[in-house]
Amino acid sequence: MIRAHTVAQVRAAEAALMATLPEGTLMQRAAHGLAHVVLETLGGGYGRRVVALVGSGDNGGDALHAGAVLARRGVQVEAWLLSTQAHAGGVAALRAAGGRVLPAAEAVAAARGRHGHGGTGGGHWDLVLDGIVGIGGKPGLRPEAVAALEALAGVPVVAVDVPSGVDVDTGEVDGPHVRAALTVTFGTHKPCHLLDPAAEACGALTLVDIGLDLPEPDVEALQPEDVAALLPRPGPQAHKYTRGVVGVRAGSATYPGAGVLSVAGAACGLAGMVRYDGDAAVLELVHRGHPEVIGPGRVQAWVVGSGSDTGAEVALRASLADDVPLVVDADALAHADLVRGRPAVLTPHAGELARMLGVPRAEVEQRWLHHARRAAVEHDAVVLLKARHTVVAAPDGRVRVTTTGTPWLATAGAGDVLGGLIGALLAAGLAPYDAASVGSWLHGAAATLASGGGPLVAGDVAEALGDLVALLVAA
Ligand SMILES: NC(=O)C1=CN([C@@H]2O[C@H](COP(=O)(O)OP(=O)(O)OC[C@H]3O[C@@H](n4cnc5c(N)ncnc54)[C@H](OP(=O)(O)O)[C@@H]3O)[C@@H](O)[C@H]2O)[C@@H](O)CC1
Numbered sequence: 001m002i003r004a005h006t007v008a009q010v011r012a013a014e015a016a017l018m019a020t021l022p023e024g025t026l027m028q029r030a031a032h033g034l035a036h037v038v039l040e041t042l043g044g045g046y047g048r049r050v051v052a053l054v055g056s057g058d059n060g061g062d063a064l065h066a067g068a069v070l071a072r073r074g075v076q077v078e079a080w081l082l083s084t085q086a087h088a089g090g091v092a093a094l095r096a097a098g099g100r101v102l103p104a105a106e107a108v109a110a111a112r113g114r115h116g117h118g119g120t121g122g123g124h125w126d127l128v129l130d131g132i133v134g135i136g137g138k139p140g141l142r143p144e145a146v147a148a149l150e151a152l153a154g155v156p157v158v159a160v161d162v163p164s165g166v167d168v169d170t171g172e173v174d175g176p177h178v179r180a181a182l183t184v185t186f187g188t189h190k191p192c193h194l195l196d197p198a199a200e201a202c203g204a205l206t207l208v209d210i211g212l213d214l215p216e217p218d219v220e221a222l223q224p225e226d227v228a229a230l231l232p233r234p235g236p237q238a239h240k241y242t243r244g245v246v247g248v249r250a251g252s253a254t255y256p257g258a259g260v261l262s263v264a265g266a267a268c269g270l271a272g273m274v275r276y277d278g279d280a281a282v283l284e285l286v287h288r289g290h291p292e293v294i295g296p297g298r299v300q301a302w303v304v305g306s307g308s309d310t311g312a313e314v315a316l317r318a319s320l321a322d323d324v325p326l327v328v329d330a331d332a333l334a335h336a337d338l339v340r341g342r343p344a345v346l347t348p349h350a351g352e353l354a355r356m357l358g359v360p361r362a363e364v365e366q367r368w369l370h371h372a373r374r375a376a377v378e379h380d381a382v383v384l385l386k387a388r389h390t391v392v393a394a395p396d397g398r399v400r401v402t403t404t405g406t407p408w409l410a411t412a413g414a415g416d417v418l419g420g421l422i423g424a425l426l427a428a429g430l431a432p433y434d435a436a437s438v439g440s441w442l443h444g445a446a447a448t449l450a451s452g453g454g455p456l457v458a459g460d461v462a463e464a465l466g467d468l469v470a471l472l473v474a475a
């Protein structure tokens with residue numbers, strides 16, 4: 001599991017640990033871990049050139065101390081100070097190791113002199129260390145930092161702890177911020193490493209252990225071993241009914257494909273049987289790919305709403321009459337009020353969630369975590385907010401972010417497959433929060449498998465699920 005903690009949680013854990021250790025120990029652990037990752041990234045030390053952007057806090061101190069380690073390994077290191085208050089011990093350490101330290105304004109002016117205003121002096125450098133701000137920063141960047149980053153445009157950035165300028169606890173972005181190729185974080189992940197738009201600015205992620213003792217995380221992300229542990233598996237005495245039956249009420253004469261794709265997701269093999277209750281012509285289409293699907297009857301979970309068109313409310317009311325958990329998607333989301341307090345997973349994309357909450361879509365896309373959490377509380381149900389990094393929020397405040405997937409998954413009908421898949425997991429007995437987060441993880445990973453780096457259509461995702469589950473079970 002990737003566990004992400006808020007700034008307050010990290011500060012508390014840091015204070016408790018620091019009280020037991022000699023001063024500066026944690027920064028040394030962080031800086032050595034950071035330098036080690038940088039050396040690996042550079043493929044060695046001697047002859048490489050690294051510039052560190054250094055702000056006024058301990059984040060700059062980490063960058064300076066890491067710079068000292070790098071300088072001792074033969075890296076040419078220059079620190080551009082954005083403040084007169086830079087970490088004194090770090091400055092001394094870097095100088096003692098042979099690094100150069102100068103005010104950022106001077107370095108930027110020199111770069112501009114060499115390459116013209118707005119031009120870049122970046123060509124000289126192999127890598128930028130972003131030690132502008134860490135967990136103590138306010139969102140946005142000051143003009144000096146923006147100017148320094150402009151002067152180094154094109155050079156890959158390694159962010160120290162977080163990409164400077166993002167909101168650490170929410171992943172929101174308001175104003176300029178660093179875009180890193182790699183983020184090296186300390187002690188634990190922070191929410192901004194998982195939640196977009198900040199997550200996209202992190203690049204790859206590496207965690208350096210500094211020994212913090214941490215409470216329950218604020219946000220987490222399932223990893224393959226977590227998904228494997230949660231997967232429903234048939235026991236030796238299983239029969240189709242013990243494995244759970246999932247019912248699908250999706251698709252209509254207007255949108256038959258939504259029914260076909262919802263069934264394709266539900267027929268992933270993780271439940272024992274799939275029933276379809278809807279348009280006869282849609283069932284005929286369903287049978288072409290899934291002859292095992294049968295008509296209405298008793299189920300352990302319902303999937304309702306994709307392509308249901310004007311029939312969504314009737315389909316939802318009929319499903320609620322059964323008192324089983326349900327997936328509420330697409331057209332049925334307009335009637336999500338009916339579901340309040342029932343075991344359910346609501347699966348809106350940003351536009352649908354915006355309509356549910358009565359806010360503009362752009363606001364949802366700026367504040368994914370806030371809006372997913374709000375909707376989960378207001379509807380007293382698990383809300384799965386679909387996006388590049390899907391957010392699954394439970395009414396009790398728990399949040400899981402899905403980091404699997406590929407932009408090729410942004411294709412018509414992909415959401416229908418997801419709804420069916422989550423329905424199968426509910427029918428198999430997973431709680432709504434686990435069904436939603438495991439289903440979303442599998443959906444993204446299956447898309448990556450099916451894509452192989454190229455385009456895909458929704459049906460390919462459903463088809464790849466069997467191979468993916470086999471890989472997870474075997475591992
Ligand atoms: N916690 C841990 O376990 C460990 C933490 N460690 C490290 O410490 C880091 C946290 O250090 P920190 O607390 O000194 O805060 P940090 O982010 O460096 O700077 C804050 C200062 O920057 C300024 N400033 C604010 N906003 C700004 C902006 N937008 N743009 C520009 N400047 C801005 C503002 O000062 P001002 O300039 O306003 O006086 C503010 O006081 C953490 O991320 C990790 O790297 C590790 O060493 C080991 C273990």
Ligand SMILES: Nc1ncnc2c1ncn2[C@@H]1O[C@H](COP(=O)(O)OP(=O)(O)O)[C@@H](O)[C@H]1O
Pocket residue numbers: 349386387388389390405406407408409410411412413414415416417418443
């Ligand atoms: N840029 C992206 N990167 C990765 N996954 C994406 C991206 N955009 C959308 N997705 C995923 O694709 C699926 C699209 O579903 P949805 O919006 O319901 O489409 P449809 O209604 O056509 O089925 C969701 O699972 C979402 O998480």
Ligand SMILES: [K+]
Pocket residue numbers: 059130131132133134159160161162163164
């Ligand atoms: K930083």
